[in-house]
Amino acid sequence: MNTAGLDARGPGAAAPRWRGGLGDGLRYGALGLPLAFVALPLYVLLPPHYAATYGVPLATLGALLLAVRGLDAVIDPALGRLVDRLFTGSPARLLAVASAAAVLLAAAFHGLFFPPVTGGTALLAWCAALLVAAYLAYSLLSVLHQAWGARLGGDAAVRARIVSWREGLALAGVLVASVLPSTAGLPATSAVFAVTLVVGLVLLAGAPRAEATPAAARVEWRAPLATPAFRRLLAVFLVNGIASAVPATLVLFFVRDRLQAPAWEPVFLAAYFAAGALAMPLWVRLVPRLGLAGAWLAGMALAVAAFVWAATLGEGDTAGFAAVCIASGVALGADLALPGALLAGIVRRAGHGGGEGAYFGWWNLATKLNLALAAGLALPLLGLLGYAPGAREPQALAALTAAYCLLPCVLKTAAAVLLWRWRHRLDEENPR
Numbered sequence: 150m151n152t153a154g155l156d157a158r159g160p161g162a163a164a165p166r167w168r169g170g171l172g173d174g175l176r177y178g179a180l181g182l183p184l185a186f187v188a189l190p191l192y193v194l195l196p197p198h199y200a201a202t203y204g205v206p207l208a209t210l211g212a213l214l215l216a217v218r219g220l221d222a223v224i225d226p227a228l229g230r231l232v233d234r235l236f237t238g239s240p241a242r243l244l245a246v247a248s249a250a251a252v253l254l255a256a257a258f259h260g261l262f263f264p265p266v267t268g269g270t271a272l273l274a275w276c277a278a279l280l281v282a283a284y285l286a287y288s289l290l291s292v293l294h295q296a297w298g299a300r301l302g303g304d305a306a307v308r309a310r311i312v313s314w315r316e317g318l319a320l321a322g323v324l325v326a327s328v329l330p331s332t333a334g335l336p337a338t339s340a341v342f343a344v345t346l347v348v349g350l351v352l353l354a355g356a357p358r359a360e361a362t363p364a365a366a367r368v369e370w371r372a373p374l375a376t377p378a379f380r381r382l383l384a385v386f387l388v389n390g391i392a393s394a395v396p397a398t399l400v401l402f403f404v405r406d407r408l409q410a411p412a413w414e415p416v417f418l419a420a421y422f423a424a425g426a427l428a429m430p431l432w433v434r435l436v437p438r439l440g441l442a443g444a445w446l447a448g449m450a451l452a453v454a455a456f457v458w459a460a461t462l463g464e465g466d467t468a469g470f471a472a473v474c475i476a477s478g479v480a481l482g483a484d485l486a487l488p489g490a491l492l493a494g495i496v497r498r499a500g501h502g503g504g505e506g507a508y509f510g511w512w513n514l515a516t517k518l519n520l521a522l523a524a525g526l527a528l529p530l531l532g533l534l535g536y537a538p539g540a541r542e543p544q545a546l547a548a549l550t551a552a553y554c555l556l557p558c559v560l561k562t563a564a565a566v567l568l569w570r571w572r573h574r575l576d577e578e579n580p581r
Contacts (some may be wrong), residue, residue: 395553
């Protein structure tokens, strides 16, 4: 990707500042849309594609994905340190590195679905190499994008608005990535991904940004873990994240076996993600009244209420579950918009401006750990309780309901208790 012209303001020009509004929001947040393409297709589409087209056993591909994802999570703190170094230099250098990562990501994404080899060890080696490349490039761009937004500063409401632009457009990317492969095919999906990635980077080049950080202000990679407020927020984020990831892991089992409504799966998923995206402005508007921590607590309470309701549903209750998806999607908006804004404030109060990359490196590691822990907790628990996919026995369906509905409620409540206990230490701005 040619980076000439990406930052034409010149070395002495002042960086544009965040003024809010549609223009600033799109310029900063647009990169979130193509980045959302990576997680969904690689996890949802790649295994059946390799199994059906190339005869790769699902167990083999699953082990490969797990190993690569583990490596990806471990290196996130190091990538955060690299991002902080990039922010000490010129915008042109930062955008050049981002462009190189984008080229690698687009090439790896395409190569995974259209490999030049078709079987045996060579195919597995190709898949492993390109998965490593894709996840490295994706993680670098994600940490850079998050750190860019956190460096813009502002009060609690402004920080929430900045995060909501990024996460809202990421949810739009999830929706596009979920329907495009089945409606337009994999070649079109790969092309759309590459084009939106270019557009996202071009817009980011003109987005509001903070001034370059002096090299002396860089934060050591271990400094976030030595910051008490960050450790507290990370604990809440982990428990709450597992609570959200458990139903995400089990939702299709619940729809197919408890509700017996597989044809409604696209409707339920679209309602969930669309509600999350549309609800973000609501949570941003609540921040001046409740504070960031208070608004997040309200989102947790809504999620618990939704899953308690879901536990009462049975075969054919599609309308009721659609309402559950909308309510839990609205709660998702709080989970996406508010914790990142809290984190940006913690970085500033700790005097670690310029170390946002280090913080988001650990943050992303925790995000990936949430998904792994959710699968590692929920799936074995279901097996121990006697559930298997396709089961119709009352005991098995009761176990599924407990894992899908009640376990997340317990975990969400635990996260809410921690957040309530530490809310004043986490949220310094509460203008009530």
